[in-house]
Amino acid sequence: xxxxxxxxxxxxxxxxxxxxxxxxxxxxxxxxxxxxxxxxxxxxxxxxxxxxxxxxxxxxxxxxxxxxxxxxxxxxxxxxxxxxxxxxxxxxxxxxxxxxxxxxxxxxxxxxxxx
Numbered sequence: 001x002x003x004x005x006x007x008x009x010x011x012x013x014x015x016x017x018x019x020x021x022x023x024x025x026x027x028x029x030x031x032x033x034x035x036x037x038x039x040x041x042x043x044x045x046x047x048x049x050x051x052x053x054x055x056x057x058x059x060x061x062x063x064x065x066x067x068x069x070x071x072x073x074x075x076x077x078x079x080x081x082x083x084x085x086x087x088x089x090x091x092x093x094x095x096x097x098x099x100x101x102x103x104x105x106x107x108x109x110x111x112x113x114x115x
Contacts, residue, residue: 003054004054006048009044012048013044016043016044
């Protein structure tokens with residue numbers, strides 16, 4: 001059975017774990033000291049991926065994109081319903097306003113033509 005991780009990834013994780021124990025491992029974005037074991041492993045695997053080591057693809061990236069797609073889809077349908085209700089209310093009020101003005105103008109025309 002083939003190993004999931006290559007030598008490069010093993011050495012990178014090992015180095016990251018040693019740095020964490022010494023207190024010299026820092027996160028990339030904020031530069032804060034890393035104290036979490038899981039974070040140290042993630043940093044080691046990330047470095048190995050960047051250098052082309054044998055590392056499985058990230059699992060969280062696949063799940064999060066599927067979840068976010070579901071969430072945004074649900075939000076879009078909810079906003080569509082409210083937007084369509086608003087637009088139908090606006091158009092109906094425009095129609096009634098148009099009918100009222102049309103009735104007034106036709107009444108004026110009939111009174112003008114009668115005189």
